Amino acid sequence: MSERLAVNKTYKQFIGGAFERSESGRSYPVVGAGGELLAHAVQGSRKDVRDAVVAARSAQEVWAGRTAYNRGQILYRVAEVMESRRGEFAAEVARAGDGCDGSMAAAETAAAIDRWVWYAGWADKFATVLGGANPVAGPYFNLSVPEPVGVVGIVAPGEPPLLPLVSRLAPVIVSGNSAVVLASERCPLAAVTLAETLALSDVPAGVVNIVTGHRDELVPPLAGHAAVDSLDLTGCGAEQGADAARQAAATITRVVSASTAERQWFDEAAQSPYLIDAFCETKTVWHPKGR
């Protein structure tokens, strides 16, 4: 019997629940730590970013309209599906990582899955912790309720490939935001595989959109897009981040970036309910109180 031919995966973008090539038709080589070719990833364009924002916009209200319990169940299922593909994730992380051996890759994958579980648990609790009844000088009930801001653009951290991405994405969508993620430019493959698990986990189409490609080309249209409500620029360099923040300011887009402590990806500090709060807006409700 002849030797089997390799069946290689085409790593595509994830936009509106579909795996798509770029409208520009381009791709770019993704190389491993040793310089070997791992795959060709889609080189997205500003129009892909635009399409992703449109998809995120139309999905957001539906997602926010789900019950908190339902969102929690769905996020927990993401973790379940990732768990069943741990080997694949670990192999992908190991190939991409600089000086990353098998056991480190396995540890990163496990930590990423655990982080999904952790945030899934917060889905029906964060509103209680972050909101509350306020004492006011008048015959009113006064309640603060955190509500999702809307569409969040996430510039994912460059490395390592998986855990930082999950750490920034999960707190955004748990409250009912939708997200447009610019995957790591150097190691985007794990992000695409993560998209496959999202597609299998009842996450409604368009809630998470993942665009791959060159940061220089993709960050400006995302930052300048008026329909993006908040930006996580953790993955931007200093200069690029400052430019993006200036662009975002023109349309009053809130800008968030991970602190040094939050960038210790394996630490407790990298996960926090206050990260959920960073992508929420507090609504205050006044209700007259009877005597």
Place this chain on the structure above:
Amino acid sequence: MSDLLAVDASAGTADAVAGVRITPVDAVGLEQRAAALCARSIKTTSKGAALDLTVRVMDLTTLEGADTPERVKALCARARHPDAGDRSVPSVAAVCVYPELVSVAAEALAGASVVVASVAGGFPAGLAPLDARLAEIAGAVAAGADEVDIVLNRSAFLSGRYQKAYDEIAAAKQSCRPAHLKVILETGELGAYDQIRRASMLAMVAGADFIKTSTGKIGASATPATALCMAEAIRDMAEQTGRVVGLKLAGGVRTAKQAWHYLVIVGETLGSDWLGPERFRLGASSLLNDVLMQRAKLGSGRYQRREYFSVD
């Protein structure tokens, strides 16, 4: 006009329709050509020109049971100045309302370049008694409508009573003078491109100043292929008889991109003479906002958000 006569032996209008052939339509070829025209890339200054032209040929439409005079007045204000913050945006071509609201629109648009169009003639089915339909048309014109959109009697047309359909349009043409008559074919109910072409010819020969795709009241509406089919009928009519008829596309045109696809189809089929409000219209209610968004994007370089533009 042998085709019309061949099916309806009672036709007594051979003179009026003589010489107009109804050729069969190659459905596959039509759809392929329409798709090819829709793939054309329109960029930068061309896009800007296409967006402004889209506004200039737009029939801003509200045909809801819940239309109030105030709503129509607001629509008329938008028709004059589509973007309150940018006076460089041209006025639209017309405001299209129900007959009941024509006088409101006429008053609100007094002195503006925007004309008043009214649907009439038992819209959207066109199956009210003929007297009532004609009276409705005459009433709309008397109230100040410059253009009247009526519907083809599909019941008669689809059952082969072409003469009846023809006579009704001819009668409507008489009732609507001096206003322009637009005839809605409701292409989504005609079933085949051959039928669309036949209905187009019938309406044009019967006196339509414009032929229009759809009412917007059924699911199926204007598509690139039906637009191309009707544009080709208009082109052949002009070639064979010299009579110039306009084209109005309506229903389902929601994005600026769709709009410039239609501009390409019309420009390539009928020539640039048709690329103006005298001979081409786009009937739409939600298209204007998308055009304004794209226009703002072109000016600022930033993608816009819907909430920056008015709801209606």
